[in-house]
Amino acid sequence: MDAKFELPAQGGILLVDKAEGWTSHDVVAKARRALGTRKVGHAGTLDPMATGLLVLGAGPATRLLTHLVGLDKTYETTIRLGESTVTDDREGERLSAADAADVAAVLADPDRVARGVDALTGAIEQAPSAVSAIKIDGRRAYDRVRSGEEVELKRRPVTVHRFAAGEARPAESSDGGAVLDLDATVECSSGTYIRALARDLGADLGLGGHLVALRRTRVGPFSVADAVSMERLVAGDPGPLLAPADAARSLFPELTLSAQQAIDLGHGKRLEVPDVADARLVAAIDPEGRLIGLVEVKRGVTRVVTNFPTPDGAAG
Template identity: 65%
Template sequence: MPQGAILLVDKVEGWTSHDVVAKSRRALGTKKVGHAGTLDPMATGLLVLGAGPATRLLTYLVGLDKTYTTTIRLGLSTVTDDREGDITATAPAGLVAEVFADQDRITAGVANLTGPIEQAPSSVSAIRVDGKRAYDRVRAGEEVVLKKRPVTIHGFDIGEPRILSVPGPDGEPVEVIDIDAVVRCTTGTYIRALARDLGEALGVGGHLTALRRTAVGPFSVDAATPHARLVGDGTEAGDPGRLFSPADIARTLFPVLELGADEAKDLADGKRLNIDPDRHAPAPLVAAILPGGDGGSGSDRLVGLIVIKGGRTHILTNFPSQQPGGAA
């Protein structure tokens, strides 16, 4: 695929996003692979990769909204705000039982964390503080409190809370409340921090025990290549499965200006095109596509991403031609 491809991967637990990128290079046959947003090793689900020239699209995929399924555990706090970290605080059994008995408090706490909110990222995150990763400072024994940032929680839908007994920090059983949830949010939201903040608001502490990303913008994990298929068995390169062309992705995300062959050549050469307002209204981001590709090859070609202003095109980024010597 001369223009590269976008690949959706269903990541398994225990792998970093970097691990998946490294393994995918062999399956995709190129060293130029990037991703549109990381997943923690504990998290599973949708990881969006770009290969070859299609990596230029990743900039426009990073900012898409995300959807997660998760399980929040109330009654225990951890240093990482998820189950991988050491337990730092345990709520008294009586207090946990009070919260469980008055589930309107849980509903109200969730409502307060829905919509536009200010959220402090988990201290064990990759955010840099004075040039050093926050998680490295925490591991070195420093206390890290990150600045709050605005995020929007479009939806925070919870299932029926359930109370259960689990081993505490000393191995003795403690009471906790587990809640399954679906969260739809803007990019940059820390689901771990939602669990932490809900627990703090209820006075019992909280963390995540499971996290799965099910969608990035309009792209669903249901269309993703299974992790095992991508990475192979160690002796043979894996199979990337379905690959999405840049034109496929661009048609899904942006308004489209369809070009004729001469227009596609001119735009690829860096020339500005005159566009009648009846053909396409002014727009800050438009996908310029040549239907059928070069020479009627059958596959649409994404010529570039453009701005249409004052009846003229302004190039944001071009994509290589499917013909030798095409613009890169």
């Protein structure tokens, strides 16, 4: 692959601000070209309709991605109340439309919306959207829906840490019907479906609901404010990558190694670190600032969970 960009030996984490209309696979393909490597993966997808933060890993840094998938996320969204759709977003066929009088009644009583939002905040059980990527007997739910099947997924526990909604405002549907639009910020656990929140809020209000806009602004400690634009990525410029050590430091406690400890850990040896508290994952960093591995610390002894290339190549 002819590339202008030289990927660091340990690879890196690339933050991308995905544009509407692009699939996550499209973004990965552009990143491969810009970075000059086929070894690019992601820590969670976004639907084509959605915009915002995609976290990609390149080269050896793809080993970090499995530890990023379960991070909490933040979204900015616009929920439309008054219509339900097959996909729980604006791209799906309309299933129902509320009477104008019912829409007006909700607009006149903002507390009803506030109560509905409160009921969807905290530890809740949520049925994922029928067009999710969840597999049912080996087939994706969205494939079953698109082939005409009725799909109802089991409810599962998620946590909505914050569901901050503004005031509902009058709007018009594509055919001129009365609807309400509601802007909201949602901070939630991994696995939460924002489309399902829109669906369930609309159902609670007796109006039906779906998403008309969705933007992911945060994944764990990573912000879309630090992401490269699609225009820049498509032009072949990925911008600066986040070093694996810096990404790991933002996620886990840090263990600073001596030069000899770094060599030993790179060869898979267990280290005695009696002054380090027990932890499921710790970022082991060498004196040069390189990430040698993610280790578990238990009773003052390390165990390598994920290793990274070392200067002598022992942990390729």
